[in-house]
Amino acid sequence: xxxxxxxxxxxxxxxxxxxxxxxxxxxxxxxxxxxxxxxxxxxxxxxxxxxxxxxxxxxxxxxxxxxxxxxxxxxxxxxxxxxxxxxxxxxxxxxxxxxxxxxxxxxxxxxxxxxxxxxxxxxxxxxxxxxxxxxxxxxxxxxxxxxxxxxxxxxxxxxxxxxxxxxxxxxxxxxxxxxxxxxxxxxxxxxxxxxxxxxxxxxxxxxxxxxxxxxxxxxxxxxxxxxxxxxxxxxxxxxxxxxxxxxxxxxxxxxxxxxxxxxxxxxxxxxxxxxxxxxxxxxxxxxxxxxxxxxxxxxxxxxxxxxxxxxxxxxxxxxxxxxxxxxxxxxxxxxxxxxxxxxxxxxxxxxxxxxxxxxxxxxxxxxxxxxxxxxxxxxxxxxxxxxxxxxxxxxxxxxxxxxxxxxxxxxxxxxxxxxxxxxxxxxxxxxxxxxxxxxxxxxxxxxxxxxxxx
Ligand code: SF4
Numbered sequence: 001x002x003x004x005x006x007x008x009x010x011x012x013x014x015x016x017x018x019x020x021x022x023x024x025x026x027x028x029x030x031x032x033x034x035x036x037x038x039x040x041x042x043x044x045x046x047x048x049x050x051x052x053x054x055x056x057x058x059x060x061x062x063x064x065x066x067x068x069x070x071x072x073x074x075x076x077x078x079x080x081x082x083x084x085x086x087x088x089x090x091x092x093x094x095x096x097x098x099x100x101x102x103x104x105x106x107x108x109x110x111x112x113x114x115x116x117x118x119x120x121x122x123x124x125x126x127x128x129x130x131x132x133x134x135x136x137x138x139x140x141x142x143x144x145x146x147x148x149x150x151x152x153x154x155x156x157x158x159x160x161x162x163x164x165x166x167x168x169x170x171x172x173x174x175x176x177x178x179x180x181x182x183x184x185x186x187x188x189x190x191x192x193x194x195x196x197x198x199x200x201x202x203x204x205x206x207x208x209x210x211x212x213x214x215x216x217x218x219x220x221x222x223x224x225x226x227x228x229x230x231x232x233x234x235x236x237x238x239x240x241x242x243x244x245x246x247x248x249x250x251x252x253x254x255x256x257x258x259x260x261x262x263x264x265x266x267x268x269x270x271x272x273x274x275x276x277x278x279x280x281x282x283x284x285x286x287x288x289x290x291x292x293x294x295x296x297x298x299x300x301x302x303x304x305x306x307x308x309x310x311x312x313x314x315x316x317x318x319x320x321x322x323x324x325x326x327x328x329x330x331x332x333x334x335x336x337x338x339x340x341x342x343x344x345x346x347x348x349x350x351x352x353x354x355x356x357x358x359x360x361x362x363x364x365x366x367x368x369x370x371x372x373x374x375x376x377x378x379x380x381x382x383x384x385x386x387x388x389x390x391x392x393x394x395x396x397x398x399x400x401x402x403x404x405x406x407x408x409x410x411x412x413x414x415x416x417x418x419x420x421x422x423x424x425x426x427x428x429x430x431x432x433x434x435x436x437x438x439x440x441x442x443x444x445x446x447x448x449x450x451x452x453x454x
Contacts, residue, residue, distance in 0.1 A: 001169055001172055001173075002201065003198055003200075003201035003202060004194070004197070004198065004319040004320060004322065004323040005198070005201075005202070005210055005319070006146075006148070007146070007283070007284050007318070007319040007322040007323060007326070007348075008214045008281055008282065008283055008284075008315065008318075008319060009073075009146075009147050009281065009282045010073065010074055010213075010214070010217055010279065010280075010281055010282075011073045011074075011147055011279075011280065011281070011282050011286065012063075012073050012076050012081075012277060012278065012279060012280070012286075013273065013274035013275060013276065013277050013278055013279075013280050013286050013289070013387065014057075014058055014059065014274050014275050014276075014277055014286060014287070014386070014387035014388075015058040015059075015060075015285070015286045015287055015387050016145065016146050016147040016282040016284075016285040016286040016287070016289075017050075017122055017143045017144070017145050017146070017147070017285065017286075017332050017333070017334055017440075018050070018051060018054060018055060018058030018059070018060045018063075018122070018143065018334075018440075019058055019059050019060060019063045019277075019286065020063070020073055020147035020282060020286060021063075021122065021141075021143025021144075021145075021147055021148065021149050022047075022051065022055075022060045022063040022064040022067065022124060022143060023063040023064065023066050023067040023071075023073060024067060024073075024143075024147060024149045025064060025067060025124055025126065025141040025143065025149050026063070026064045026065070026066065026067015026068040026069070026126070027067045027070070027072060028067075028139070028141065028149060028151075029067070029068065029126045029128075029137075029139055029141075030067070030068060030070055030096070030097040030098075032137055032139060033096070033097065033128050033136070033137050034097050034099070036128075036136055036137065037096060037097060037099055037100045038100075039128075039130050039136045040096060040100065040102065040128045040129070040130065040136055040137075041102065041129055041130050041131040042102060042103070042109065042128070042129045042133075043068060043094060043096060043102060043104065043109060043126070043127070043128055043129075044109050044110075044111070044125075044126070044127045044129065045061075045064050045065075045068075045109065045110045045111070045124065045125070045126055045127075046111045046113050046124060046125045046126075046127075047060055047061065047064075047110075047111070047112050047113065047123075047124050048113045048115055048116055048117045048122075048123035048124060048125075049115070049116035049117060049120075049121045049122060049123055049334070049441075050121045050122050050334040050439065050440045050441050051122045051123065051124055051143065052112040052113050052114065053385070053440075053441045053442055053443065054382060054385035054440055054441065054442050055112060055385070056112075056385060057235060057382065057384055057385025057386040057387075057442070058385060058386075058387060059277060060124075061106075061110055061112075062081070062084075062085055062088075064110075064124065064126070065084055065085070065088045065094060065104075065110075066081060066084050068094060068096060068097070068126070069084045069094060069095050069096070069097075069098055070095070070096075070097045070098030070099070071084060071098070073147075076279070078277075078278075081277070087104075088104050088106055089106050092104055092105060092106070117140065117142070117152075119142055119152060119155045119156065120142040120143075120144055120155060120334075120335065121332075121334040121335055121436070121439060121440070121441075122142055122143040122144070122145075122332070122334050122335075123140065123141070123142050124140070124141050124142075124143070125138065125139070125140050125141075126138065126139055126141070139151055139152075140152040142155050144332060144335070145284075145285060145326075145330055145331045145332025145333075145334070145335060145340070145341075146282055146284045146285050146326065146331045146332070147282050147285075147286075148326075169200050170200065171193070171196060171197045171200060173193075173197055173320065173323065173324070174327060174328075175324060175327075175328060175421050175424075176324055176365050176368075176419065176420035176421045176424070177419070177421055179193055179320065179324075179361065179365070180361055180362060180365060183360070183361035183362075184361070188361065189317075189355050189359070189360055189361055189364065190316075190317040190320055190321070190351060190352075190355050190361050190364045190365070191312075191313035191314075191316045191317045191352075191355050191356070193320065193361065194316035194317055194319060194320035195207065195313075195316050197320065198316065207312070207316075208312060211311065211312040211315045211316065212308060212311070212312065214281055214315055215296065215308070215311040215312075215315065217279070217280075217281050218270070218281050218283075218292070218293040218296065219293070219297070220279075221269075221270050221273045221278070221279065221280050221281065221293065222266060222269050222270055222293060222297060224273050224278060224279075225243045225268075225269030225270055225271075225272050225273040226243050226244055226247045226265075226269045227244065228241050228243070228244060228272070228273075228276070230276065233272060233275045233276055233386075233388055234275075234276060234277065235384060235386040235388065236384055236386075237383065237384055237386055237388055237389065239275075239388050239389070241272050241276075242268055242272070243265060243268045243269035243272050246261070246264070246265045246268065246269075247265055247269070250262060250265055259298075259302060260400060262298065262301070262302065263294055263295075263298050263396065263399050263400055263403065264294075264393075264396040264399075264400070266290070266293060266294035266297040266298065266399070267290040267291065267293075267294035267392075267395040267396035267398070267399045268290070268392055268393070268395070268396055269290075270289060270290035270293050270294065270395070271289065271290040271391060271392040271395040271396075272392060274286050274287070274289050274290065274387060275386065275387050275388045275391070275392060281293070283318075283322075283345060283348075284322040284325070284326065284331045284341075284344055284345060284348065285331055285332070285333070285341045285344075285345070286387065287333060287338075287341045287342070287380075287382075287387050287391050288341040288342045288344070288345035288394075288395060288398065289345075289395070290392075290395035290396075290399070291342060291345035291346055291348075291349050291395050291398040291399045291402060292318055292345055292348060292349050292352070294395065294396065294399035295349040295352070295353055295399050295402050295403060296311060296314055298399070298403060299314070299353065299356065303357075306356070310356045313352075313355060313356050314352040314353070314355070314356050315352070317348075317351050317352040317355040317356075317364065318348035318349060318351070318352040319348075320351075321347055321348040321351045321352070321368050321420075322344060322345075322348045324420070324421075324424060325340070325344040325347070325348075325424060325427075328421070328424050328425065328428065329344075329424050329425070329427050329428035329431070330428060330431060331344050332440075333380035333439065333440040334380070334439050334440035334441075335431060335439065336427065336428060336430070336431020336432065336434070336439070337377075337378055337379045337380045337430075337431050337434045337438055337439055338375075338378040338379060338380040338390075338394065339372070339375045339376055339377060339378040339427050339430065339431060340427065340428075340431055341380070342375060342378065342394050342395065342397075342398040343371070343372050343375030343376070343378060343398070343427060344372070345395075345398055345402075346371040346372070346375060346398040346399070346401050346402040346405070347368040347369070347371040347372040347375075347402075347405075348368070349371070349398075349399065349402035349403075349406075350367035350368050350370065350371035350401075350402040350403075350405040350406045350409070351364040351365060351367050351368035351371075351406075352364075353367070353402060353403060353406040354367040354406040354409050354410055357406070357410060358410075359406075359409065359410050363409045363410055363412070364409070365419070365420045366409040366412065366416045366420075367402075367405045367406045367408070367409035367410070368405075368420050369416065369418055369419060369420040369422075369423045370405035370408060370409060370416075371401055371402050371405035371406075372420075372423045372424070372427055373418060373423050374401060374405075375398070375401070375427075376423075376426060376427060376430055377430055377434075379434065379438035379439075379444070379445050380438060380439055380440045381437075381438055381442065381444055381445025381446045381447040381448075382440065382442055382447060383442070383446050383447050383450050384442070384447070385442045385447075389446065389450070390446060
């Protein structure tokens with residue numbers, strides 16, 4: 001059992017599992033090898049499964065290189081990324097852990113393997129060799145979604161139910177029913193429950209400043225998305241960025257349905273930033289990073305009284321719901337399809353919106369349930385391996401569904417038949433049954449049928 005702060009991370013686009021995760025794996029390998037750098041002569045990286053199949057579009061190759069250069073997501077900037085790319089791809093060198101310059105042959109030392117490793121769809125290996133070509137150190141990493149990385153040993157040990165530590169806490173949150181029971185007993189809503197849960201790991205000040213920083217970065221990303229420096233997104237789709245133009249056009253319309261246009265704008269602006277490889281907040285993944293900010297911006301700009309306190313409550317609720325998906329199912333498109341990414345984000349946003357508008361825990365869980373129920377079966381088929389089509393627009397639909405689910409749950413008079421735990425279980429089973437072609441491999445769906453691109 002641990003804090004849920006890791007559900008929201010400041011990272012880089014376009015993908016938490018395929019960009020942030022591989023970068024973190026590079027950082028972890030640096031920590032492992034840093035005391036033996038004098039022995040290392042060469043580094044080899046092997047990307048497997050989905051990381052290999054969609055790795056170039058998701059920048060997985062470059063991300064591992066950034067990580068091995070000792071760069072960290074929080075402090076990345078475009079010029080620093082560019083320099084590391086140029087060194088590795090053009091000048092044939094890598095600055096291992098930021099401390100030792102090595103020769104690096106991108107074609108030979110970075111391998112895109114067609115194989116899948118046994119424990120997860122997103123596997124990778126990093127190996128360090130000495131001058132005699134003998135292994136100094138090696139590790140197998142799995143990027144399990146949302147920017148989380150585990151070694152093979154850790155993943156094997158974890159199993160599906162063993163990510164609960166033996167540490168005994170007053171508040172244990174393993175499933176939605178447990179959350180509802182705590183709320184009923186204490187008269188809490190979900191935000192209060194999450195706050196009290198987090199107090200077991202952080203001080204009041206830390207909770208507040210963490211949430212406000214996340215909210216500030218989300219707003220900064222929206223601003224950047226509506227003030228882009230480039231007209232087109234990177235990659236072979238040659239996709240024109242739409243948020244800036246949308247913002248100008250929406251401002252001129254008096255259409256009564258304009259509210260939906262605003263929500264789409266918020267989501268598209270943030271998702272385009274992610275697609276460009278810029279700084280975003282994973283929420284709970286990069287592909288789905290725009291759903292939650294879009295709903296928060298809707299509340300801030302189009303409802304009365306959405307202030308910092310409400311933003312904190314929103315994020316606390318959302319991270320609690322996100323943690324239930326992470327513990328009991330998946331937040332990885334490569335593991336369970338897009339329902340695990342956009343569906344989870346929509347479910348988190350629905351519960352959070354309902355809570356800040358006054359819903360009790362039961363109604364908020366119903367909002368979360370509905371938002372996921374109507375994402376079940378959603379496949380992950382990113383065209384050309386880029387987090388652009390269908391991902392960018394899909395964030396807008398995820399946000400609109402979240403708002404709809406929150407409103408439906410709040411006005412509901414009847415007792416819901418489906419519980420949140422049941423829908424989480426269903427999502428995971430559906431994801432496991434889903435053909436691998438539809439789980440972030442770009443081997444099916446729109447990724448293969450869009451003839452004009454491929
Ligand atoms: S289709 Fe969904 S899960 Fe797949 S990369 Fe795009 S946003 Fe992520």
